[in-house]
Amino acid sequence: MAVPRIENTLFGLAFMTLVLAGMLAGPCEGELERFEHPTKADGSLSFLVVGDWGRRGGYNQSAVAIQMGVVGEKLDIDFIVSTGDNFYDDGLTGIDDPAFDESFSKIYTADSLQKQWYSVLGNHDYRGDVLAQLNPILVKLDSRWLCLRSFILNADIVEFFFVDTTPFAEKYFTEPEDHVYDWRGVLPRKNYLSNLLKDVDLALRESRAKWKIVVGHHTIKSAGHHGNTDEVVTQLLPILEANGVDLYINGHDHCLQQISTSDSSIQFLTSGGGSKAWRGDISWLNPEELKFYYDGQGFMSVQMTETRVDIAFYDILGNILHKWGASKALYSIINENSHVY
Numbered sequence: 001m002a003v004p005r006i007e008n009t010l011f012g013l014a015f016m017t018l019v020l021a022g023m024l025a026g027p028c029e030g031e032l033e034r035f036e037h038p039t040k041a042d043g044s045l046s047f048l049v050v051g052d053w054g055r056r057g058g059y060n061q062s063a064v065a066i067q068m069g070v071v072g073e074k075l076d077i078d079f080i081v082s083t084g085d086n087f088y089d090d091g092l093t094g095i096d097d098p099a100f101d102e103s104f105s106k107i108y109t110a111d112s113l114q115k116q117w118y119s120v121l122g123n124h125d126y127r128g129d130v131l132a133q134l135n136p137i138l139v140k141l142d143s144r145w146l147c148l149r150s151f152i153l154n155a156d157i158v159e160f161f162f163v164d165t166t167p168f169a170e171k172y173f174t175e176p177e178d179h180v181y182d183w184r185g186v187l188p189r190k191n192y193l194s195n196l197l198k199d200v201d202l203a204l205r206e207s208r209a210k211w212k213i214v215v216g217h218h219t220i221k222s223a224g225h226h227g228n229t230d231e232v233v234t235q236l237l238p239i240l241e242a243n244g245v246d247l248y249i250n251g252h253d254h255c256l257q258q259i260s261t262s263d264s265s266i267q268f269l270t271s272g273g274g275s276k277a278w279r280g281d282i283s284w285l286n287p288e289e290l291k292f293y294y295d296g297q298g299f300m301s302v303q304m305t306e307t308r309v310d311i312a313f314y315d316i317l318g319n320i321l322h323k324w325g326a327s328k329a330l331y332s333i334i335n336e337n338s339h340v341y
């Protein structure tokens with residue numbers, strides 16, 4: 001009979017449409033987790049950035065922490081960003097590793113630092129039980145802790161894109177030396193990286209925030225010991241350039257620095273001075289681009305409004321070593337990726 005056949009076909013088509021719609025619109029496997037952080041009542045936001053820190057207070061970690069407390073109070077900070085290498089030398093051994101308490105909870109004790117921390121993983125964190133730092137159970141030990149591989153933080157005037165950069169670096173896979181990396185959740189690496197790049201690209205393209213900040217552990221442009229991270233330069237940087245990112249903030253090199261190049265509108269900021277520093281090897285060909293470099297310990301502050309960003313770098317005595325700021329018109333038409341409402 002003809003009628004049931006048509007019904008079957010229609011049902012089949014409707015079913016296929018539902019399946020396809022589900023595949024296209026449903027939560028993709030790799031989609032980045034999103035968090036929200038409100039601005040202050042006046043619409044402004046301030047936060048500190050520290051990286052490469054967890055050494056049980058050693059190598060001036062405690063001195064940096066004390067000044068973070070002082071500056072955090074003064075700027076009335078909303079949260080803290082960690083650029084990774086949270087626990088030395090080999091991440092956490094598990095969720096019960098006392099290093100979590102000894103290198104984090106017992107170090108950053110100032111009132112002003114009792115705020116949310118947003119952290120990424122560094123290469124040293126991958127040398128331990130990588131899942132431990134990502135385990136939400138740590139929140140029960142210290143409610144400030146939040147560490148994910150890659151995620152998005154929306155703070156109204158600014159959107160942050162935290163990117164897991166360690167898996168980009170080929171050498172950890174091909175020349176691990178005597179280190180053992182915990183690649184659970186990363187393999188197969190090719191898929192992991194292509195999904196991550198796709199997710200970051202899509203999230204950046206869809207972002208309506210006035211400012212876009214990308215945070216990763218590894219350098220894109222650095223005059224420090226490690227220099228530029230080639231794989232991140234070739235694979236991630238073009239996506240950041242294409243989507244009008246304002247700041248790229250990283251650690252990895254144990255220093256404080258700012259690089260601005262004429263071929264990019266992104267400011268490259270390193271805050272990796274949370275503990276061991278003074279490596280002593282600095283090289284950048286163009287002194288015009290290297291706006292600031294400090295080989296010692298310290299941290300960075302960021303203050304933002306809808307139209308203005310101001311950063312500062314501090315040493316372990318709280319001295320301001322360097323300042324930089326920029327403004328953006330309320331309705332920007334300069335950048336094709338800006339949204340005008």
Ligand SMILES: *[C@@H]1O[C@H](CO)[C@@H](O)[C@H](O)[C@H]1NC(C)=O
Nearest residue numbers: 059060276277278296297316
């Ligand atoms: C601690 O900081 C001071 C002042 O910058 C510096 O002279 C000293 O070498 C640092 N100590 C270590 C172990 O890096």
